[in-house]
Amino acid sequence: MLIQIKRQVNTSPLFEISQGWGPGYAQAIGHGPGVVVGPGNDNSNVFAQQFSAQSNQQFKVTSRASSVGTPKASGRFQINWTNSGKFISSSIQIFEVTTQEKIFEFYVTAPARTTNGVLYVVAGGPEDVVRYTEMRLQEIYPINGFETFSKDNELRKKPPAIEATPAKNPKWGTPSYDSDYLRVWFRNTDFLQDKEFMKAYRAGINSGHRIGGATLSSQDIHIEWRILVCCWAAWHAKHLSGDFVECGTNTGIMSLAICNYIKFNDTRKNFYLFDTFCGIPDEQVLPEERAMGLHLQNSDYEECFETVKRNFNPYPSVHLVRGKVPDVLPSQPIDKVCYLMLDMNISVPEKAALEYFWEKLVPGAIVLFDDYGWSGYIAQKSAHDAFAASRGTKILNLPTGQGMLIKP
Numbered sequence: 001m002l003i004q005i006k007r008q009v010n011t012s013p014l015f016e017i018s019q020g021w022g023p024g025y026a027q028a029i030g031h032g033p034g035v036v037v038g039p040g041n042d043n044s045n046v047f048a049q050q051f052s053a054q055s056n057q058q059f060k061v062t063s064r065a066s067s068v069g070t071p072k073a074s075g076r077f078q079i080n081w082t083n084s085g086k087f088i089s090s091s092i093q094i095f096e097v098t099t100q101e102k103i104f105e106f107y108v109t110a111p112a113r114t115t116n117g118v119l120y121v122v123a124g125g126p127e128d129v130v131r132y133t134e135m136r137l138q139e140i141y142p143i144n145g146f147e148t149f150s151k152d153n154e155l156r157k158k159p160p161a162i163e164a165t166p167a168k169n170p171k172w173g174t175p176s177y178d179s180d181y182l183r184v185w186f187r188n189t190d191f192l193q194d195k196e197f198m199k200a201y202r203a204g205i206n207s208g209h210r211i212g213g214a215t216l217s218s219q220d221i222h223i224e225w226r227i228l229v230c231c232w233a234a235w236h237a238k239h240l241s242g243d244f245v246e247c248g249t250n251t252g253i254m255s256l257a258i259c260n261y262i263k264f265n266d267t268r269k270n271f272y273l274f275d276t277f278c279g280i281p282d283e284q285v286l287p288e289e290r291a292m293g294l295h296l297q298n299s300d301y302e303e304c305f306e307t308v309k310r311n312f313n314p315y316p317s318v319h320l321v322r323g324k325v326p327d328v329l330p331s332q333p334i335d336k337v338c339y340l341m342l343d344m345n346i347s348v349p350e351k352a353a354l355e356y357f358w359e360k361l362v363p364g365a366i367v368l369f370d371d372y373g374w375s376g377y378i379a380q381k382s383a384h385d386a387f388a389a390s391r392g393t394k395i396l397n398l399p400t401g402q403g404m405l406i407k408p
């Protein structure tokens, strides 16, 4: 595809001067040619450059990069789009680099309402160290039918996907499922007619959640397929030895559905629910997660401890453990675990919790990661993938956005 360049957008694309580049530049320069960033992308040597942009402007990013210290590493290209300082979405691309310097080119379109962008110079995963010798941002003349890789992140908040009229496809007609950012045709969705499952689903949805704002309390946010996965996992796990654990409970949509679905009181197991019950600890949010706006989700997770106590009253072996993960984990006498749900929306406590429980998980135990496959949660995915790889296993990326792991 022939691209016509309209303007060179960023200053010092070869890192020849610090002009325009933000904090981190000083640490990244001076290690040979270009800049060296990492390990990981929460290191203080990752940095950024701000530029002005407008809705629908098209850009080309040229990156010259190689790995440092390892034969392979992942580089990461990221632009955060803002409107007068307010985060709109991110465009992210992770690419594999080797010791042999290579050029990577990407194309991206600024989303509606953009006034500014911030171009980041970062490494891909927590272990990666990358040398960049070029990070060039150019505006190009508009091209129709332009293919963008942008993963614009309206998904960063996992908002309820409630659609009054299901979208029709001219060939396929009405979808068989169309919510929670999952639209499918020709699939069997008989679980939506399963009375036992739907009763459990409604028990969860009616937990008094405030997702989407106080006025939407207990509104059906239509996450049936996600809850189905949880219920299936719990059904499987109840036949194993060990207890149930959830880190990140909020009002208990998933855990209440599970208790109802598998009749938890009959299992003679414990269910440990860990949460601050008042939101994500701000100091645990990584800079890149903050850039994605993940800390803004706390408006959905207000103080809810009393509500949760009431919700789980009928289940005497459900233990609400209030506190910050991972600090609070050792406070409970948990020996073996057969079901572990991680749903804290940020990577620091999730990574720590997975490490803490790994040896306690019995063979065949299910670990569910609620945020794993959502495009705004790359930090978490990278951390969990790295941990799984270090234990010789892999996480399955489910179409619901969840990740699933079976303990070998």
Ligand SMILES: C[S@@+](CC[C@H](N)C(=O)[O-])C[C@H]1O[C@@H](n2cnc3c(N)ncnc32)[C@H](O)[C@@H]1O
Pocket: 209, 247, 248, 249, 250, 251, 252, 253, 254, 255, 274, 275, 276, 277, 278, 279, 280, 281, 284, 301, 323, 324, 325, 326, 343, 344, 345, 346, 349
């Ligand atoms: C997405 S909500 C959990 C939703 C829940 N699984 C459900 O089914 O309704 C995320 C929760 O994680 C909690 N959280 C985040 N970081 C935490 C941490 N470090 N320690 C304890 N709780 C945390 C927040 O308070 C919030 O309630």
